[in-house]
Structure formats: structure tokens, C-alpha cells
Amino acid sequence: MTSPNDNLNTLEQQDPDVYAALRGEEDRQKTGIELIPSENYTFPEVLATLGSVFTNKYSEGYPGRRYYGGQEFTDKIEDLARDRAKTVFRCEHANVQPLSGSAMNQAVYLGLLEPGDTILAMDLSHGGHLTHGAPVSHMGKLFNFVRYVTDPVDGSIDYDQVRKDALEHKPKLVLCGYTSYPRDIEYEKFKEIADEVGALTMTDASHFGGLVAGGAMRNPFDFGFDVVTTTTHKSLRGPRGGMVLCTKDLASKIDKSVFPGLQGGPHMNAIAAIAVTLKRAQTEEFKDYAKQVLKNSQTLAKGLMDRQANLVTGGTDNHMMVVDTMKSYNLDGRVAEETLDKVHITTNKQIIPDDPNPPLRPSGIRIGTPAATARGMKEGDMEQLASWIDRCLRSPEDEAVHEEIRGEVVKFCAEFPVPGI
Numbered sequence: 236m237t238s239p240n241d242n243l244n245t246l247e248q249q250d251p252d253v254y255a256a257l258r259g260e261e262d263r264q265k266t267g268i269e270l271i272p273s274e275n276y277t278f279p280e281v282l283a284t285l286g287s288v289f290t291n292k293y294s295e296g297y298p299g300r301r302y303y304g305g306q307e308f309t310d311k312i313e314d315l316a317r318d319r320a321k322t323v324f325r326c327e328h329a330n331v332q333p334l335s336g337s338a339m340n341q342a343v344y345l346g347l348l349e350p351g352d353t354i355l356a357m358d359l360s361h362g363g364h365l366t367h368g369a370p371v372s373h374m375g376k377l378f379n380f381v382r383y384v385t386d387p388v389d390g391s392i393d394y395d396q397v398r399k400d401a402l403e404h405k406p407k408l409v410l411c412g413y414t415s416y417p418r419d420i421e422y423e424k425f426k427e428i429a430d431e432v433g434a435l436t437m438t439d440a441s442h443f444g445g446l447v448a449g450g451a452m453r454n455p456f457d458f459g460f461d462v463v464t465t466t467t468h469k470s471l472r473g474p475r476g477g478m479v480l481c482t483k484d485l486a487s488k489i490d491k492s493v494f495p496g497l498q499g500g501p502h503m504n505a506i507a508a509i510a511v512t513l514k515r516a517q518t519e520e521f522k523d524y525a526k527q528v529l530k531n532s533q534t535l536a537k538g539l540m541d542r543q544a545n546l547v548t549g550g551t552d553n554h555m556m557v558v559d560t561m562k563s564y565n566l567d568g569r570v571a572e573e574t575l576d577k578v579h580i581t582t583n584k585q586i587i588p589d590d591p592n593p594p595l596r597p598s599g600i601r602i603g604t605p606a607a608t609a610r611g612m613k614e615g616d617m618e619q620l621a622s623w624i625d626r627c628l629r630s631p632e633d634e635a636v637h638e639e640i641r642g643e644v645v646k647f648c649a650e651f652p653v654p655g656i
């Protein structure tokens with residue numbers, strides 16, 4: 236039996252251009268420190284399953300009810316993935332077919348609501364995601380999104396304002412979850428507010444799904460939530476994909492919404508890889524990983540703040556932090572991101588609450604620890620990282636400093652093998 240890596244040898248002969256880019260990306264991943272909070276290194280078995288024969292198979296429908304023959308093994312794989320998802324997230328139903336995170340959220344809105352219905356969700360510049368009703372998104376045009384914001388003083392969600400917004404706009408769905416918010420969510424408050432106006436509750440746990448799975452962060456289902464969505468490729472460390480988890484009552488609406496409502500054939504290679512990921516998520520090793528992600532995040536945040544960096548909300552409860560680079564270093568987020576790229580430290584420019592600057596030149600950067608932790612980095616390494624980041628951003632023009640740090644980073648990276656390469 237050949238492994239996907241053996242097949243790369245034939246790729247080298249067949250298509251040297253793609254082969255060269257692939258090797259280049261491998262090298263980039265090995266010799267740099269990945270701090271984009273939504274990225275991770277997946278397990279070698281996930282890479283292998285993604286490149287497996289499940290890629291060849293059409294499986295429209297659900298296990299036991301498919302529109303094509305030959306489903307003996309795909310049914311088994313999808314049942315495994317669904318059952319494991321239910322165990323890991325302690326929920327009644329799981330749909331593992333969404334092709335990615337955006338599709339999974341679209342499936343929820345379109346399956347549970349009517350066009351024009353009101354959804355209460357977090358404002359983009361305060362930490363929400365594009366799929367939470369950004370005006371440029373199709374969902375933002377189809378549904379009436381009302382967006383709540385964070386408290387201007389402490390930066391956390393202003394629950395009194397959320398309640399006022401809910402009472403005023405009577406949403407059908409109250410959505411919490413974020414893409415750039417460094418604090419945990421008070422699910423009991425969201426649930427109370429939603430109950431008061433008779434709305435459904437949804438958490439988009441795309442960023443922290445792996446931390447919930449590993450028991451390091453709280454599970455919205457423990458607070459009576461109706462729906463939780465999560466990507467599978469961020470803190471969960473699986474293939475690129477999305478899942479909708481929900482109560483029994485909503486199961487059939489969600490399933491019909493994913494297929495045939497929104498999608499055609501599921502990617503069975505990704506579903507097989509999700510099954511593999513969710514078995515891993517139940518191990519002690521994964522639980523330790525999830526805890527370490529948070530410890531690393533707190534250590535890195537402290538390291539930066541000890542060096543006078545300004546963090547939105549003044550710290551972190553989760554796997555990420557948002558650094559106000561304008562206030563800290565008088566650099567916009569784009570320059571900060573590009574400067575760190577020079578020393579092989581990968582972050583992303585980030586808008587901050589009520590950012591006066593535009594999205595491509597925002598006032599901050601976002602930093603997260605899931606990928607670095609997957610390579611085995613611990614608290615001491617975060618201290619080292621804080622020192623490099625700070626020094627680099629304090630010398631944005633100094634090529635000599637960049638070269639020195641880059642050399643140190645590359646040497647440091649060699650001690651932390653990338654899983655699967």
C-alpha cells in the first residue's frame with residue numbers, strides 16, 4: 236500500500252511546478268512560528284485520510300439513505316464521525332457534512348429561519364465573523380442582522396446592551412461566538428436573554444471547538460443551547476470542514492438544510508478525517524494539548540504586557556489575544572504583520588473595536604497559540620516568543636535586528652517538528 240507521501244514522488248515527475256510549491260510550503264511551515272489563531276497543524280493520519288480513496292466517492296444523502304450505490308464504507312465512516320461528534324460535544328445530533336465553516340453557518344440560518352428574520356450577533360469589528368451578518372456577506376443581505384458590541388472600557392461583551400438589543404429587535408436567533416475576541420462567553424446570560432424573547436440560541440465555536448472538545452473551555456450545551464457550530468480545522472486540529480451540532484428537535488431541519496438545501500455531495504475524505512480527529516479528541520493527550528494552548532496563550536499575553544504592549548481587554552481567557560499595535564508600537568497592523576513575517580513569525584492584521592482605520596490597514600494584530608502548541612511549545616517558549624515579537628516591533632526598520640531574530644527563530648523551529656511532515 237502506498238502512502239500519500241510515496242505518491243509525491245510521482246508528482247515530482249508529473250508536475251514539477253506544483254511539487255515545488257508544495258515542498259516550499261512544507262519548508263515555510265517548518266521554519267516559521269505559526270501564530271494565526273485560526274490555524275493549526277493537523278495529525279499525520281488526517282493528512283493520510285484526506286488523500287485516501289474516499290476522495291473518489293459520491294455519497295449524496297445520509298447513511299442508510301443515499302442517492303448512489305456502493306455506500307458500505309462511506310456509511311460506516313459518516314456514522315463514526317457523527318457518533319464521535321455527539322460523544323465529544325455531549326449533544327443529541329451532529330451533521331458532519333458542511334464543506335467549511337461558512338457553509339455550516341449558512342445551513343443553520345437557512346434551515347431554522349425565514350429570509351428577513353432577525354438575528355442578534357456580534358459586530359465584526361468587536362470580534363464577530365463575516366458570516367455573522369457583515370454587510371458584504373450574502374447572509375447579511377438575506378437576514379436582518381442586529382449587531383451587539385463590546386464595552387468601550389473593559390472590552391468585554393456588554394450583556395446589558397445585548398439584552399436591550401434583544402428586547403428592542405426581538406430576534407429569532409441569538410448568536411454568540413467570535414473570531415477575534417479574547418474572552419470567554421457567559422452562556423447563561425445569553426440563554427436567559429434568548430429565553431426572555433423566545434429566540435433560539437446558537438454558539439459559533441469555530442475558533443475554540445477544540446478547546447471545548449478537550450475540556451479546557453465550557454460547552455454551550457451544558458447551558459441549554461440549541462445549536463453549536465464549529466470548524467474542524469482550527470483548534471480541533473482536523474481537516475478543513477464544519478459541523479453543525481444540535482438538539483434532537485432541530486435535527487431534521489438542519490440535515491435537510493445542509494443537504495439538499497445548500498450542498499450536493501459531501502467530501503467523504505474530509506468526513507473520514509473528521510472521524511479520525513474526533514477519536515484523537517477523546518484522548519488524554521488531546522486534553523493536555525487543549526489545556527496547554529490556554530497556558531501558552533496566557534504566558535504569551537503576560538510576556539507582551541510585561542513589555543508594555545497594549546492588549547485589547549487587557550489579556551486573554553482563551554487561545555488568542557489582540558494586540559493594539561498602534562497604541563503599543565505606533566505601527567498599523569499591516570506593517571506589524573509584515574515586519575513579523577520578516578522574522579518568520581506569522582500573525583494577522585486585525586481590526587480592533589471601533590477601529591478608526593480600514594480593514595487592510597487596521598490598528599492591531601491577532602495572535603494565537605493552537606499551532607505553536609501542536610508543535611510542543613510550552614510556557615518558556617512563549618516567554619521567548621514575547622521577547623522576539625516585542626523586539627522586532629520596536630525596531631520595524633532595523634534589518635540587522637530582523638536578520639538576527641530570523642536566525643534565532645529558524646534555529647528554534649528545528650527543535651519542534653511539525654506533525655505529519
Ligand SMILES: *Cc1c(COP(=O)(O)O)cnc(C)c1O
Pocket residue numbers: 273335336337338340363364366412413414439440441442466476
Ligand atoms: C473561521 C470561522 C468561520 C468560517 O470558517 P471557514 O471555514 O473559513 O468558512 C465561521 N465562524 C467563525 C467564528 C470563524 O472563526
